[in-house]
Amino acid sequence: MRLFDAVPLGRLAAFRTLVYLFVPIDLLLTTNWVLQHKDVPGDLYLPLLLGRVLPLPTPTYALTVGIFAALLVASVVAATGRAPRLLGTAVFLLYLEWMVIAMSYGKVDHDRFGFLVALAVLPTVGRARWGDLTRSEAAGWALRATQFAVVATYFFAAWAKLRFGGLDWLTGATLTRAVLRRGTFLSDWVVDYPGLLVGFQFFIVAFELTSPVVLFLAYRWQQRAIGALYAFHLMTYAAITISFLPHCVAMASFLPLEKVRPLVWLSRYRAADPAPPAAART
Amino acid sequence: MSGHGTLSRPDTEVRLGGRGRAVRLGVTAVCALLVVAGTLVGQDDDFPFGPFRMYSTTDDISAPVASTRLEAIDTTGRRFRLSDGMTGMRRAEIEGQMSRFRADPALLGGLAEAYDDRNADRPPLARIEIIIRHFDLDAGRPTGRYTDTLDTGWDAS
Incomplete structure (x- = not known):
């Protein structure tokens, strides 16, 4: 585990494509409520520190729709790998402003610190x-910085629970409350077993506090641990429909993505086809 | 753009210069310090370096669980649940600004405006209510009972 361990450039290129292609998915599907702030009057906008310091304008219909469109176009072009420094910087700045528009109406989400770090470091490569x-x-540092941010999200989430909830958090009704408010048909039954939910609260804090270990594991065990973390998020989604999807995208910085070659696989598949339509015509 | 491995040189390593390393090391350290500071003394306002406080508050195992919702009455007298998508503001955001709505219910008028903009084909709103439902818990187990309380109301004048 060193800050500057070199990695294949192909891994960085694949991760970059994944991150930039997730931006339109985030805009249109996973956090499509951000665009809905276009109709909310300005007196309900309570800018974050970032929005006050810079200072960013109060979002209007035109500003919100304009940032949305610019981010959509810039991220799709950036996903091709063209002009990585220029387009990467543009996507990062536009996305940061998009987050200010998202989080300045009374609720701040905590599911994308790793994703923001990924957007910030990718243009440096x-x-x-x-x-x-x-x-x-350079690619090694960018992926390592993203990994740090992903692990920090778990570790400091446990710390925040102890700061805001105290040790009582472990035996409280936080998960009962979450399931009552956002439960699904897969999870609604668990509210009748508060002991199970309290046990799960102990498990969550224990795994969050030990999460930095992931950074020091040997490759094979590290991959297994990342798989377990993805399984945890899948279960959370099934139980309370909170996906932490941007965080899950950032966590792909741990994976050997250079081996994922969809275009190569497609061309091999075409070459292996005994009677391709193009050949039949000639 | 895909490249087919022709440029691949697995045996070669592109290294960083001393300055490149120093800048990256410095940025990493500063961000780490900001995250630690945010978690120790920061608030949500310090995004993205604020504390990662998702589900970090402690709920009493037997205190009622509160769930907030908006209801509206339009000019025809129809009462309905005002969903997030009807106004563009999420439930959690309403809860986050609850003290402002209580102090100045006229702010709810802004939500009525947003509803009218987004639903031009429907009758405009005459009243909005913030209603809190308290689910009764007994030793952490829901009893099936709940009470609804009107928290704040606003009437179009």
């Missing part, structure tokens, strides 16, 4: 081609 196995320290 420069050119990287899909499948390139050349190793790069």
Whole structure:
């Protein structure tokens, strides 16, 4: 676990495509409520510190729709790997303003610190081609910084529980409350077993506090641990429909993504096809 | 753009210069300090360095669980649940600004405006109510009983 361990540029290129392609998914599906702030009057806008310091304008219909459109276009083009520094910086700044529009109406979400760090560090790497196995320290730092942010989200979430909830959090009714408010047909039955939910609260704090271990594990065990974390988020989604999806995208910084080559697989599949339609016509 | 491995040099390593390393090390350290400070003394306002306080408050195992909702009455007298999508403001955001709505119920008028903008084909709103439902708990188990309380109301004048 070193800050500048080199990784294949192809891993960085694949991660970059994944992160930038997630931006339109986030805009249109996972956090499509942000755009709905376009109709909310300005006197309900309570800008975050970031919005007051810069200072960013009070969102209007035109500003909100304009940022939405610019971010949509910039992220899709950035996903191709073109002009990585320029487009990457543009996507980061637009997304940061999008988050100010998202979180300045009375509720701040905590599901995307890792994703924001990924957007911030990706433009520092420069050119990287899909499948390139050349190793790069710049790419290594970008992925490592994202991994730090992902792990920090777990570790400091446990710390925040102790700060705001105290030790009583462990034996309180936080999960009962969450299931009563947001439960699904998969989870509604558990409210009748408060002991189970309290046990799960102990489990959550224990795994969050020990999460930094993931950074020091040998490769094979690290991959298993990341798999377990993805399973945890799948279960959380099934139980209370909170996805932490941007965080899950950032967590892909742990995976050997250079091996994922959809375009190569597609061209091999086409080449192996005994009677491709194009050949039949000639 | 895909590249087919022709440029791949698994045996070569592109290294960072001393300045590149120093800047990256510095940025990493500053961000780490900000996250620690945010968690120790920060608030949600310090986004993105504020504390990761999702589900961090403690709920008493037997205190009622509160769930907030908005209801509206339109000019035809029809009463209905005002969903997040009808106004553009989420339930959690309403809860986050509850003290403002209580102090100045006229702010709810802004939500009526947003509803009218987004639902031009429907009758406008005459009244909005913030209603809190308290689910009764007994040793952490819901009893099936609940009480609804009108928290704040606003009438179009």
